[in-house]
Amino acid sequence: MDLEGDAEGALRCPPPSRSERSSESFRGMSVKRTLFTVGPVEVRKEVLESMTRPMITHRSKEYEQLQEGIVEKLHKTLDTDMHILISPSSASGLLEACVRNGVNQKMLGLSNGSFGDRWQEIGSLNGKEVVKANSAWGKAIRPSELHACLDDSIEAITLVANESSTGVLNPVKEIVKAARDEHDPLVFVDGVTAVYGTDLRIKDLDLDALVFGTQKALALPPGLAIMCISDRLLDKAKTVSNRGYYFDFLKMMEKAEKYYSLTTPPVSLLYALDFQLDRILKEGVQARYQRHKDMGDLVRDWAREHLGLYAEPGYFSDTITVINRNGMDFSKLNKSLKEKGYEISNGYGSIKETTFRIGHMGDLTVDDIKGLLKAMDEVMEAM
Numbered sequence: 001m002d003l004e005g006d007a008e009g010a011l012r013c014p015p016p017s018r019s020e021r022s023s024e025s026f027r028g029m030s031v032k033r034t035l036f037t038v039g040p041v042e043v044r045k046e047v048l049e050s051m052t053r054p055m056i057t058h059r060s061k062e063y064e065q066l067q068e069g070i071v072e073k074l075h076k077t078l079d080t081d082m083h084i085l086i087s088p089s090s091a092s093g094l095l096e097a098c099v100r101n102g103v104n105q106k107m108l109g110l111s112n113g114s115f116g117d118r119w120q121e122i123g124s125l126n127g128k129e130v131v132k133a134n135s136a137w138g139k140a141i142r143p144s145e146l147h148a149c150l151d152d153s154i155e156a157i158t159l160v161a162n163e164s165s166t167g168v169l170n171p172v173k174e175i176v177k178a179a180r181d182e183h184d185p186l187v188f189v190d191g192v193t194a195v196y197g198t199d200l201r202i203k204d205l206d207l208d209a210l211v212f213g214t215q216k217a218l219a220l221p222p223g224l225a226i227m228c229i230s231d232r233l234l235d236k237a238k239t240v241s242n243r244g245y246y247f248d249f250l251k252m253m254e255k256a257e258k259y260y261s262l263t264t265p266p267v268s269l270l271y272a273l274d275f276q277l278d279r280i281l282k283e284g285v286q287a288r289y290q291r292h293k294d295m296g297d298l299v300r301d302w303a304r305e306h307l308g309l310y311a312e313p314g315y316f317s318d319t320i321t322v323i324n325r326n327g328m329d330f331s332k333l334n335k336s337l338k339e340k341g342y343e344i345s346n347g348y349g350s351i352k353e354t355t356f357r358i359g360h361m362g363d364l365t366v367d368d369i370k371g372l373l374k375a376m377d378e379v380m381e382a383m
């Protein structure tokens with residue numbers, strides 16, 4: 001909003017325009033609504049409040065201590081000793097950085113949904129030759145599908161752990177093993193809607209990159225991407241030219257080793273990350289995974305009874321359920337839900353109009369899910 005000077009020269013605010021008034025009333029509603037969306041997701045009040053600590057500069061000792069504490073807690077909660085990079089971007093920044101730092105010429109992009117397709121596109125747009133291995137949407141990628149596409153010329157493979165457009169959790173461990181057994185490319189995994197909601201057992205995976213962001217199962221506001229990165233990928237980066245500056249893994253790592261950020265980070269969001277990791281440690285990571293599974297089970301039972309699940313059995317995501325619309329008027333459903341204080345998500349990509357999605361991740365509880373499903377029953381009955 002522009003400030004205007006009045007006759008005496010004092011600044012005053014002009015009355016809100018029509019569009020500002022409507023966005024204010026939208027803001028008013030959103031405060032009251034609980035998000036069962038696929039990200040950004042519900043952020044608890046105390047987590048939001050943790051962002052209001054006084055500002056520090058990102059070259060200070062206090063900052064170093066903050067980042068060191070965060071890295072320690074990431075290692076502990078994820079049960080890994082891989083290097084950690086924290087990026088002031090959304091997750092896509094680091095997904096693109098994997099390609100820019102880890103591939104000279106040729107990569108293999110595995111896909112069974114929109115986000116797998118997008119990583120392939122990121123490779124092509126960065127001038128890499130992308131071999132595409134596309135599986136049917138709604139089905140899991142089978143490790144055997146790699147055999148026909150992998151050879152020694154493939155420098156890296158990209159894989160989305162939890163495909164957010166279809167609600168399929170791919171068998172990451174088996175796929176990584178199949179890749180490693182054959183030709184040993186670098187393996188990059190998009191863990192954006194998996195990490196902190198699903199136990200990927202990172203320690204057993206032998207990955208080169210695992211990327212995720214703050215706005216999904218970490219239940220924080222958007223704005224930070226995090227990755228676990230291997231020595232192999234850092235060594236490979238030394239051989240790749242045109243890595244740029246902002247996402248150069250070698251430059252980022254040089255700073256990260258001293259618990260600093262290459263560029264100015266969103267310090268307030270780092271406060272929230274630090275606070276949230278303490279909450280996760282308090283809950284217990286395994287209890288967190290179990291809670292996600294319990295929430296997923298409830299949503300899937302509801303979906304089976306009412307409309308049907310999009311994903312193939314045996315590979316259901318514990319963070320996102322994709323439900324068939326079967327002709328149901330989704331806009332009407334979500335509008336009525338919003339009036340009751342709940343919000344769910346549209347379908348995505350080529351199945352946008354035929355499905356919808358419920359996010360059950362982050363800090364939501366089984367009771368929150370029961371409340372949502374009861375509200376959905378009421379709305380559906382009235383429709």
Ligand SMILES: Cc1ncc(COP(=O)(O)O)c(C=O)c1O
Nearest residue numbers: 090091092115164190192193213
């Ligand atoms: C599986 C997956 N990968 C990547 C992304 C892109 O993440 P961001 O929007 O944080 O860049 C998303 C976002 O929804 C996602 O669900």
